[in-house]
Amino acid sequence: MTAPVRVAVPRKGRPLEAVLDRAAAFADATAVADDVAATLRYEKAVAKGEQTDDRGVYERLAAYSDPDDPRAPDYTLLRDARPGKPRRIVFDSLSVDVDGTPVELIGREEPFRALRTHEFALGFDSADLVLEEVVGLRPEPLTSIADVNDRIDPVDTDVRVVSGLGDTVYHTLLATPAATAAVDAQDLDRDFLAAYEGPVCISPRYERLVEAVLGTDVTEGLSFTYPGDDHDEEEGAIADAGVGVYLTVTGSTARDHGLSVGERLFPSETVLMENQHEADGSDVAAVRRALTADPAETAIPPQ
Template identity: 80%
Template sequence: MTPPPVRIAVPRKGRPLEAVLDRVGELADAASVADDIATTLRYEKGLTKGDHHDARGVYERLAAYSTPDEPTAPDYTLLRDSRVGKPRRIVFDSLTVTVAGTRVELIGREEPFRALRTHEFALGFDSADLVLEEVVGLRPEPLTSIADVNERIDPVDTDVRVASGLGDTVYHTLLATPDAHGSAGVDRAFLDAYSGPVCISPRYERLVEAVLGTAVTEGLTFTYPDADHDEEEAAIADAGVGVYLTVTGSTARDHGLTVGEQLFPSETVLMENQHEATGERVASVRQALTTAPTETAIPPQ
């Protein structure tokens, strides 16, 4: 009897899913399929945002993307988007490929990390940010690298550990106006001496506390962007100091901000539930997924 596939939880959309598709596409000789999925989801994102129009309804498009008679073709599903009016959005559902001689089924989940925490999966991909928000312990000293994340996870809290990063790195970066930082460099030393508001995304409060360390955050007051700000960089400029995910920093500079120290990498990571990740087939898939040259090294646990 054919053994069941190794199931891996993956995000349903966005940059982390594209990073996963790139990695799996290389390993499974499925680069064209991975590219088709990414292209389809970018197109659907544009429709949801109103950037372009399609005369077909959402169910008609969903039917056009689906090929149920092809077992290795991708499947899609619908979600309610969080935008005004809550439009229905087509997102990734599943794809079956072969990795290291083993059938692997990528399963879309809104929160892959939580699906691993509840023991639904042995392996999964998600943003390292969510691990910091959920289970990484807060300490006086800062957390500076993904390689140190596992050491901060209390084994009583979860069986999930980070296995490797995919290298799709952008950074949580310290930003400040010239009035706020003066002649000082925009780095951890500046923030350690600074007292006052620091503008961050509300979903990242615990992450920022972990990255900066509680010894630094004791003197800070977190503020958050409100409806008057179309861009978070504008809110940070009003506050004077902030932490935000940046790629080039060009938008920050457009708002008069100095782009400072890169505090922590935001990266898609492969995770494993150590209680569930047993057996040779799971081990071979995990090994294949963690040996690409772009990986972030994680100390063995």
């Protein structure tokens, strides 16, 4: 029997759902993928206190498991970061066939790092983590996922981005009308930031990402600030600072805080990655091709 190709995937959240959707499209596994997504959404609601369940967490974990079915999904427990540190049920593994090749989707807290340490040949994670960890900073901005591989120093890692999954939200430039009016710029875009000097509110985990996206020439005149505990929403902290960069979908919450929604600076997207050192063999290549959305258009040439 052919050994399965092991693929590292996130344990929860939007990136995992994007991976399940992609795998289901090639593995005829729509029902099980939908079941996993629904189970994890329910467990997230329980962990957040939005749902209640009379069963204990171990009872629910046992109910989700089917040890007699090797194709059934497996789950595991993690400590959630919320107050009280509740145990949260998250994804562990799922076996599927992708275009005739057996594949094991293996949950990892940090799939990108699992690829960097050569545990896997293939994996999915947020492009944001690649920018935060290995993308080099240059004077010019980084504007697309297609340019990410060119910014990776081969000495740092053997991992390269293959393609995106299209579950895109954007790191977007936001500003108050007062901050916009103080700068002689036509639009709320990169030219505005080049002319602006002052605080820019961002999530602390995205400082290096924002530097890469804006370019070091632009960030020289900026001072990064971070949301404090006195704001329930980051848009409120950006409104206090005057200017900020934040992940947005529609921008409606930003507008509710009196912010103008400017340029979409960079896409935040789940990406398929490959550790080129571990990617020997036709099975890995076949899975890589199958999981790429449209090899003719969206695959990123390896560096």
